């Protein structure tokens with residue numbers, strides 16, 4: 001594997017202008033790189049600009065200043081995202097939701113079918129193909145959200161607080177499932193969270209952001225072996241360190 | 249949720265029964281009562297049919313216009329300009345336009361349909377616009393990330409499903425107002441039509457025929473609602489869930 005980063009962010013700054021003309025400086029001179037296949041987490045207090053940063057990576061927000069480079073160019077082919085609110089389309093069935101990205105890429109019906117079924121099975125959604133989102137529990141909906149993202153076989157997977165609106169048991173289960181999938185596929189993951197535990201449990205590296213305007217406070221290497229024991233001394237030590245770095 | 253098969257079949261059968269009854273009942277009703285009332289059943293069909301065709305034509309034009317307008321109003325600037333204008337037009341009583349339409353286009357179908365469009369297009373337009381406005385930000389983002397970007401893809405796979413509930417509720421309100429308007433216009437003079445039928449029965453003091461006309465109209469509206477609008481409304485609740 002070469003040394004070229006999967007994502008390189010250089011001197012990124014962004015200021016929103018609200019409808020009444022106020023300027024809100026959200027990101028200030030943010031620079032970092034993400035390695036190919038890395039599980040990279042952005043951790044920071046509420047409102048510090050984490051979601052904004054992720055939306056810049058996704059190409060939804062054009063930043064005022066700074067550069068963004070992927071290994072395959074200015075925008076990334078095969079980029080997918082998992083949302084806190086699931087954001088699965090209520091007018092589509094489970095099957096159609098998982099199929100959505102492939103359909104937009106003009107993959108033929110025949111070629112999509114196999115991929116879609118594979119990911120439906122992988123996420124434990126077999127038998128629910130024709131159900132609509134309204135008939136699913138929160139955990140199931142997020143499974144659809146994950147299957148929809150993975151069906152694209154993404155090189156880069158973005159996650160914005162993907163487990164924050166689930167109950168503790170469901171969240172833990174889905175974190176485990178996602179880690180298992182990542183260790184198999186090794187896509188590059190950029191996750192946003194405000195939970196220190198979640199960051200240390202899942203990531204290779206954690207970028208800690210300052211309160212708004214979001215700047216890089218520090219980057220922590222999480223060199224614990226996987227699967228991680230959340231009750232080990234080393235785990236606690238890292239959580240403590242991260243906690244000290246996160247300023248509210 | 250897994251849908252057991254027997255439930256599906258049951259629903260289908262039930263649907264068939266309802267369809268059958270809602271189509272057959274009005275027709276049977278009209279035949280039986282026209283026999284009893286001693287008028288020709290054909291005449292009633294012609295009258296109701298004429299009104300029906302006008303409303304449907306005007307409805308199709310109204311929906312098309314409303315959808316095109318609401319898509320054109322996609323930008324905040326265009327909307328700031330046009331919305332107040334549409335609001336004035338909406339509150340303008342369409343009946344006031346009827347005399348001038350009659351002078352320009354004569355007392356006939358063109359006048360009736362124009363007048364109906366002026367009545368029906370507003371509720372559909374405003375309700376479609378409000379659906380587009382209330383769309384969840386996260387769904388917008390997801391459609392972007394997963395590739396429903398630009399032109400026709402975004403339109404078909406995002407904008408149309410988002411607008412759908414608004415189109416349906418707007419259509420129900422618009423058609424209600426449309427029927428009200430066409431009966432009024434037909435009483436004033438546009439013929440043939442159910443409005444004229446009712447008016448004549450009233451002039452003749454023929455209360456059984458008058459009642460019969462009203463019930464026939466009710467049955468047809470009821471059938472349309474039961475067969476078309478209620479299922480679509482139910483579907484649209486799924487679309488806009490949460």
Ligand SMILES: Nc1ncnc2c1ncn2[C@@H]1O[C@H](COP(=O)(O)OP(=O)(O)OP(=O)(O)O)[C@@H](O)[C@H]1O
Nearest residue numbers: 016018024026045046047048049050051052053194
């Ligand atoms: N479109 C926008 N217009 C104006 N201000 C915005 C916009 N989007 C976000 N903001 C503001 O920018 C700041 C950062 O928002 P962002 O959602 O990126 O924070 P976050 O770190 O993800 O917070 P949270 O933990 O609450 O999700 C907030 O103060 C927010 O109000």
Ligand SMILES: [Mg+2]
Nearest residue numbers: 050051052160
């Ligand atoms: Mg956020």
